[in-house]
Amino acid sequence: MNTISPIGMGVSMMDFFVRECRAVVDGPMIIIRLGSCGSLSDAKVGDICVPSSSYLVQRNYDYFADDSSASSASPYILSKKFDADPEVTATLVKNMSAQLGDNHVWKGINATADSFYSSQGRQDENFVDNNQELFNELVKYEPGTLTLEMETFLLYHLARTSTIAPLKEESKVKFAATSNKHSIRAGACMMVFAQRKSNEFISKADVARVEPLAGKAVFDSLVEISLGDESELHATEGSVWAL
Known part of the structure; x- marks a missing residue:
C-alpha cells in the first residue's frame, strides 16, 4: 500500500509527518522523500541525488547572543551523520538510473539546514548571519557532501530512533528476533533545483x-x-487504502 503525501518545508514538518503517520499505521513502514535541493557538488540542475546519509546544519543561536563569550564558538553547529536504509538507497539509485541514466544520478552525503536562508549560506544584508564561509565549512566537514536542503536529516534520524512499539502484538516477538530493531526504513532522493556553486537554477521544462x-x-x-x-x-480492511 503506497501513499503520496506533501508535507511542506523543513525539519518541523518532517517531524509532524513521520510521527503522525507512525501513530496511525501498524507494522513496518518505508518512507522515501522525493523533493528538491541545492547542489554543492558537480551535480547539475535536473540531476537526481540519492543521499546515503545526512547531517544537520543548525544556526548556533547562542553565538548571536549579547554575550562576548559566545563569539569564540562557531555560528553554525554541524551534527553527526545518520544513515539511510542501505537497501532502499541501492534500489533508488538503480531505478533512478533506469529512468534518467547513470550520468544524472548521484549518491553521496546530504546536509539538511534548519533555515532556507542563514544555514544554507544565502547572503542577506538585513541580518547578521556570519555564513560567508559556510559552504567551505560543510565540504571540509564532510568532503562527500553533495546537496543542501531542509528535511532529509530528520527523516533518517527518526527512522534510526523508531522502535518496534507500533507492531501488532503477535508480531513483536518475531520482529524482535531480527537484526532490524526499527519499524521505519527511510531513503530519499532529490532533484537539483539550484546549482549553488554556479548559481544556475532549473527551468520549468x-x-x-x-x-x-x-x-x-x-x-x-x-x-x-x-x-x-x-x-x-497494516490491515487494508477499514483503512484509507480500502476506499
Whole structure:
C-alpha cells in the first residue's frame, strides 16, 4: 500500500509527518522523500541525488547572543551523520538510473539546514548571519557532501530512533528476533533545483520532464522492496487504502 503525501518545508514538518503517520499505521513502514535541493557538488540542475546519509546544519543561536563569550564558538553547529536504509538507497539509485541514466544520478552525503536562508549560506544584508564561509565549512566537514536542503536529516534520524512499539502484538516477538530493531526504513532522493556553486537554477521544462520519471522510480522502489510478512502489515480492511 503506497501513499503520496506533501508535507511542506523543513525539519518541523518532517517531524509532524513521520510521527503522525507512525501513530496511525501498524507494522513496518518505508518512507522515501522525493523533493528538491541545492547542489554543492558537480551535480547539475535536473540531476537526481540519492543521499546515503545526512547531517544537520543548525544556526548556533547562542553565538548571536549579547554575550562576548559566545563569539569564540562557531555560528553554525554541524551534527553527526545518520544513515539511510542501505537497501532502499541501492534500489533508488538503480531505478533512478533506469529512468534518467547513470550520468544524472548521484549518491553521496546530504546536509539538511534548519533555515532556507542563514544555514544554507544565502547572503542577506538585513541580518547578521556570519555564513560567508559556510559552504567551505560543510565540504571540509564532510568532503562527500553533495546537496543542501531542509528535511532529509530528520527523516533518517527518526527512522534510526523508531522502535518496534507500533507492531501488532503477535508480531513483536518475531520482529524482535531480527537484526532490524526499527519499524521505519527511510531513503530519499532529490532533484537539483539550484546549482549553488554556479548559481544556475532549473527551468520549468526540466522540472516537468524529470519529476514524473523520478516519481516512477520511487514507486518502483517501494513495490520492489519487501516489508516482510503480510500478516505484520497494516490491515487494508477499514483503512484509507480500502476506499
